[in-house]
Amino acid sequence: MCGICGVVALEAPLDLPFETPERMIGVMRHRGPDEFGAWRDDHAFLGHARLSIIDLVSGQQPLCNEDGRYWITFNGEIFNYPELTAELTGLGHVFRTRSDTEAIVHAYEQWGERCVERFNGQFAFAIWDRRERRLFLARDRFGIRPLFVAEQDGRLLFGSEIKALRAYPGFEPALDATAVAEVFTYWVNVAPATAFEGVAQLPPGHTAIWEANRHGNSAPAPLPPGLSIRCYWQPEFRSAADDHRHVEKAEAEKHRQEIRRLLVDAAVIRLRADVPVGAYLSGGLDSSATAALIHSETDHHLKTFSVGFSDPDFDETEWQYAMAEHIGTEHVTVKVDAQDIAERFADVVWQTETPILRTAPAPLHALSGLARSENFKVVLTGEGADEVFVGYNIFREAKVRSFWSRQPDSLRRPALLTRLYPYLKQSPPEFLRRFYGAGLDAPDDPFFSHRPRWKNTSPLVNFLAPRGVEAAAAGEAAGRLLHWLPSDFDRYGPVARAQFLEMTTFLSGYLLSSQGDRMLMGNSVEGRFPFLDHHLAEYAAQIPASLKLQSLNEKAILKKSVADLLPANILQRPKQPYRAPDSASFAGARGRELVAEHLESDTSLNHDVWNLQRLPALVRKWQAGRMTSVRDNQAFVGLLSGRVLEKDFGPGFEHRLASLRLTPDELNWRGD
């Protein structure tokens, strides 16, 4: 796992501004503190920060193929690289290292752009073809690894993090009110947008080519118009009819066994590393299942890590220790309280590179710090199971609302919602009907499942300048999301539709980034996610929804597949959403300091982004301790994070960079 970056000039000779490599690589040194490599020719510069995990001795990057035509900088893991290396060697390719990086170069030589279809892994990489003067970029199927691009003066900039692009001298993208409005509605930016103007992400499951006179599918904004992109993978589900058909016992049993087999394969292949591999244990089903599988199917000695909270409302330590004891792992915990969250908050936002509506990433930053302090560079987690096997309430909600929409006047049908959200029992039923009934008259609306969530979040947009409010009203982001839907989306059932939307938005845009890659890599730890193995995810997508969400029992077939490995109380435990205290985290000294600096000092507030009129009342409500609703908390954390981001990527950037920039001795220039 690593950080990558680069600059490509197709036409003119590439004169790099002073200290470009030292700045671009150095600013993301946390992604790969073990070695810093760079390579360049007259048109391209490639940079790399290495976290050594596979082939510790000879896996330095950037590296090239036999004749020096292709140069690569790569972030991630190709788990099936031994098999690929054997196949490519058989086809006549000569390997100089035993790294997965070199397997990618030869695979590209052999199979071209479609090489990615053969990779089982999590990856973002760039290959520069010196002969054709062509840059090839690729990102894994679910977007586990980040990859950002921008165009500046006819040059293409790319990097694992936005801050690497920002470090390119003269490139100063501003926080964009229209992009923040997206986050304040959908919780994420819909790809290819990011929170910054002129910075795009390569969408998950896509490759891209940058070369002169390329006439392909021109990329949608904000991707540079000259970039040609291609989708090689997206989730595919069965039709609604298949979701509802009767499934014989024998067929269900076949699926159960196959899921177990695929999950074992997915976990075992993710243990491949030349350094120790640990695992997170949240106390829930998914991470418990992963750890238990490894324990029962391999002789891997597993060490497990978890985060606990001083506040018992959020704490799951008891379950974590029960599970660790059950499978006999060596288990360590880091306890987090409100003060820790406030202390970390600015550094967390520096890593998320987007406004966040909750503080939940912060404890995960503490957790990766714990793993790293125990000398672990790699951990397995249960991320992805809820999307692949239908775990979240939004899926159950979609099923209930779809059922209700067939009898909109029914009183009993919406009452099922209180089974999903017990706290709603306190909410007046009539108001509940009004809120969750939003869009009930349009069950064929492709966004039916997500309307209540978006509707409830979107008033946050009123904290933004008119540009943001207008962009939200115009619904451009919804149009972009519509563009990503597969052509047969209207044949999907309500649960499959919700799964697709959740995978396309919240999974890649928040869970795998703000709560995933960024919090892990912020402490130089690589996460691996067995439930996002594409063989497993593709299989799960092709079985009837009724096996995954049985009545309202979430992840039913997954539970059956791992039932023999887990204690009954873990298996039957109702799903507890992972949360952390939000606005309440800032009541201490450091929190008050952050609020004073970022929400109360008028002079530095940016009128192009924020609606200044609303801030004082928000702060007053927080000071009075009256922030009870989710929405108020989201507004508070969203505003605070947005303001921190604006400063650290604006006037505060050079200050942040000063201690991170590489010294000339640290940078290792690579030759042919």
Place this chain on the structure above:
Amino acid sequence: MDTREAVRNYIIENFLFGDAEPLRGDDISLLDEGIMDSVGVMELVAFLEQDFGLAVEDDELVPENLDSISNLVGFITRKQAA
């Protein structure tokens, strides 16, 4: 301050953070316009109980009483008269 003004001020301060613009009339639905969420209703009831000394019964928690400024003013007036 009369009832209508007190209710309006509360909604503007508490749900709209001082920005009166979205409150485009006394009859617009607070829920449909996204001014108040389903949990916000409980904040509103606490306000009625504290600032007007009303006791609000479960069966009174309906949009006809609570979902617009006009409905709220009518509800408060009826309760105070009772």
